[in-house]
Amino acid sequence: MRITNTLSGKKEELKTLEPNKVKMYVCGPTVYNLIHVGNARAAVVFDSFRRYLEYRGYSVTYTQNFTDIDDKIIKASNEEGISSKILSDKYIAEYFKDACALGVRPATFHPRTTDFVDQIIKFVQELQEKGYAYERNGDVYFDVSKFKNYGELSHRKPEDMRAGARIEVNEAKDDPLDFTLWKAAKPDEPSWDSPWGKGRPGWHIECSAMSSSLLGDAFDIHAGGNDLIFPHHENEKAQSEARTGKKWVSYWMHNGMVAVKEEKMSKSVGNIFNVRQALKIYGSNALRMYLLSKHYRSPIEFSSERMEEAKAAFKRISNALDEINRKIGDFNSDEDTFTQEWRGKMIEALDDDFNTPQAFSVIFELVKLALSEERKEILSQIRNLFDEWNYFFGFNFEEENVSKEVDGFIEELIKLRNEARLRKDYKQADEIRDTLKKLSVEIRDSAQGTTWRWM
Numbered sequence: 001m002r003i004t005n006t007l008s009g010k011k012e013e014l015k016t017l018e019p020n021k022v023k024m025y026v027c028g029p030t031v032y033n034l035i036h037v038g039n040a041r042a043a044v045v046f047d048s049f050r051r052y053l054e055y056r057g058y059s060v061t062y063t064q065n066f067t068d069i070d071d072k073i074i075k076a077s078n079e080e081g082i083s084s085k086i087l088s089d090k091y092i093a094e095y096f097k098d099a100c101a102l103g104v105r106p107a108t109f110h111p112r113t114t115d116f117v118d119q120i121i122k123f124v125q126e127l128q129e130k131g132y133a134y135e136r137n138g139d140v141y142f143d144v145s146k147f148k149n150y151g152e153l154s155h156r157k158p159e160d161m162r163a164g165a166r167i168e169v170n171e172a173k174d175d176p177l178d179f180t181l182w183k184a185a186k187p188d189e190p191s192w193d194s195p196w197g198k199g200r201p202g203w204h205i206e207c208s209a210m211s212s213s214l215l216g217d218a219f220d221i222h223a224g225g226n227d228l229i230f231p232h233h234e235n236e237k238a239q240s241e242a243r244t245g246k247k248w249v250s251y252w253m254h255n256g257m258v259a260v261k262e263e264k265m266s267k268s269v270g271n272i273f274n275v276r277q278a279l280k281i282y283g284s285n286a287l288r289m290y291l292l293s294k295h296y297r298s299p300i301e302f303s304s305e306r307m308e309e310a311k312a313a314f315k316r317i318s319n320a321l322d323e324i325n326r327k328i329g330d331f332n333s334d335e336d337t338f339t340q341e342w343r344g345k346m347i348e349a350l351d352d353d354f355n356t357p358q359a360f361s362v363i364f365e366l367v368k369l370a371l372s373e374e375r376k377e378i379l380s381q382i383r384n385l386f387d388e389w390n391y392f393f394g395f396n397f398e399e400e401n402v403s404k405e406v407d408g409f410i411e412e413l414i415k416l417r418n419e420a421r422l423r424k425d426y427k428q429a430d431e432i433r434d435t436l437k438k439l440s441v442e443i444r445d446s447a448q449g450t451t452w453r454w455m
Contacts, residue, residue: 001013001014001056001351002014002351002352002353003221003251003253003353003354004253004297004353005250005251005252005253006153006226006229006252006253006254007152007153007249007251007252009155011352011353012251014220014251015250016058016220016250017218017219017220017250020057020058020059021058021059021060021061022053022058022059022060022061022220022221023061023063023215023216023219023220023221024046024050024053024060024061024062024063024219024220024221024222024223025063025064025065025207025211025215025219025221025222025223025249026042026046026062026063026064026107026222026223026224027042027064027065027207027223027224027225027228027232027233028064028065028066028067028110029066029067029091029095030066030067030070030072030073031066031067031068031073031087031088031091031092031095032070032072032073032075032076032077032087032088032091033076033091034091034094034098034274034275034276035094035095035098035099035274035275036265036272036273036274036275037258037265037272037273037274037275037278037287037291037302038225038257038258038264038265038266038272039275040098040102040275040278040287040291041225041255041256041257041258041291041296041300042223042224042225042255043064043099043102043104044102044103044104044287044288044291044292044394045255045291045292045296045354046223046253046255047103047104047105047394048288048292048354048356048392048393048394049223049253049296049354049392050062050105051105051391051392051393051394052350052354052392054391054392055391055392056347056351060108061108061109061214061215062107062108062109063107063108063109063110063111063210063211063214063215064107064109064110065110065111065112065113065206065207065210065211066088066092066095066110066111066112066113067113067203067206068084068085068088068089068092068112068113068114069084069088069113069114069190069200069201070203073087073088074189074190083190084190085114085190088112088114092112098275098276098279101275101276101279101284102275102279102284102287102288103284103288103394103395103396104394105394109214111210111213111214113201113206113210116206116209116210116213117192117200117201119209119210119212119213120182120201120205120206120209121182121192121194121195123205123208123209123212123239123243124140124181124182124194124205125195126243127142127181127239127242127243128140130242130243131143131146132146132147132239132242132243133181134174135196136172136173137172137184138182138184138185138196138197138198138199139172139180139182139183139184139196139199140180140181140182140196141172141173141174141178141179141180141181142178142179142180142181142235142238142239142242143174143175143178144158144175144177144178144179144238145158145174145175145177146242147238147241147242149238149241150177150234150238151234152234152237153229153230153233153234153237153252154229154230154233154234156230156234158177161177162175162176162177179202179204179231179235180202180203180204181201181202181204181205181239182194182196182199182200182201182202182205183199183200183201183202184196184197184198184199185197185198185199185200203232204231204232204235204236204239205239207232207236208236208239208240208243211240212240217240217243217244217246217248218244218246218247218248218249218250219248219249219250220249220250220251221249221250221251221252221253222236222249222251222252222253223252223253223254223255224254224255225254225255225256225257226254226255226256226257226297227257227264228254229252229254233252236248237249253296254297255296255297256294256295256296256297256298256299256300257299257300258299258300258301258302259299259300259301259302260273260301260302260303261301262301265302273302275287278307281307282307282310282311283311284395284396285311285314285318285395285396285397286307286310286311286314287307287310288393288394288395289310289311289313289314289395290302290306290307290309290310292356292360292393293310293313293356293357293360294356294357295353295355295356295357296354296356297353313360313364314395316364316367317363317364317367317386317395318397320366320367320370320371320382321383321386321397323370323371324370324379324380324382324383325383327374327376327379328376328379328380328383331376331380332380332384333376333377333378333380333381333384335381335384336377336381338377338378338381339381339384339385342362342366342381342382342385343385343388345362346359346362346385346389349361349362350392359389363386363389366382366385366386369382370382410436410441410452411452413432413435413436414432414436414443414450414452416428416432417429417432417433417436417443417450418450420432436452441453
């Protein structure tokens with residue numbers, strides 16, 4: 001198996017620190033609001049990759065954190081008039097609702113920053129003792145000049161970064177590139193006692209402390225969105241390797257951003273489409289299909305057109321399975337060279353840097369074959385392959401059955417409305433339209449007939 005390592009910029013063979021075991025850390029959300037489709041891409045991509053690693057025989061220790069103390073959380077909690085803990089607890093619970101609905105399995109560990117403050121303080125102390133950190137008025141900074149490999153992950157040179165106009169110069173720092181490990185307390189903010197006075201952790205130190213506490217001082221894979229490469233992951237790498245003096249992460253994996261009209265989807269831009277809305281309109285299968293339809297490292301455009309394409313693509317798979325079941329019922333065949341050949345094609349695709357578009361092309365070749373094939377032995381093996389592969393794609397075919405029932409109910413209402421219009425009973429026709437609207441269904445009349453879509 002080969003994966004693209006951001007550190008080298010090349011595909012590298014996966015060689016784990018322990019045989020047949022993968023220790024993996026994925027940066028999770030800052031919990032001050034519902035997650036949006038952009039957040040969901042990392043969740044779904046690395047959930048599927050984790051499943052694929054298990055399918056290939058690895059035992060995976062999967063860690064995904066929650067940042068539950070942060071400037072944005074403090075701001076949101078003040079606006080809602082509740083404590084930051086109540087706010088973050090609320091949105092962690094909401095995250096799990098959305099993740100479950102998306103078919104994302106729980107991680108082995110879901111650490112929260114506030115549960116690891118003692119470990120964070122110890123981590124900062126060790127950096128200070130080794131000469132990599134310094135204190136100014138209760139703030140503690142990492143001294144970038146002391147770490148010779150700074151910029152290695154993001155492929156940037158410190159001197160170029162210093163010259164960049166976007167670097168904010170803080171008078172308390174020795175160098176504009178130095179970053180905060182510990183923040184001195186401000187009035188009316190959550191804080192903890194520390195050797196430097198009351199304060200709270202900086203963002204970057206959180207993941208380093210949590211991952212080292214749960215996975216050890218070196219582990220196999222660190223993953224997240226490519227917007228985290230700099231400064232977050234660069235800073236994590238610097239402080240972690242400065243503390244131990246050895247390589248921290250073997251492979252860095254980064255997914256591309258979800259964009260809306262070529263602009264990154266983010267809360268700060270205000271172009272977000274939250275997962276709960278997307279699930280309501282399109283369902284989890286279409287959303288997973290969409291998020292996996294392009295290679296994980298590539299950017300992906302979010303639009304109703306793309307989502308409808310994903311919905312139709314999944315329906316092709318579902319319809320093929322329905323056709324197989326209609327043709328062969330409970331008949332089951334043992335696998336032979338047919339299964340081995342097609343399983344090999346799937347593994348070849350996904351062993352090559354988790355190439356899900358190529359994997360889907362394998363599936364749709366079999367979909368096409370299933371619709372023309374009559375031999376029960378072949379159809380049974382196709383069905384078994386789909387069931388086997390769904391371990392890592394994570395589709396929910398039970399949801400699809402429910403979706404078909406809902407679609408049928410809506411179409412029956414539209415049929416009744418059309419009949420009412422034909423007999424000029426416009427009152428009943430309008431009542432049915434209003435009923436559909438309350439169900440978030442928009443109907444459109446044209447010369448070709450009546451169509452509908454989720455609002």
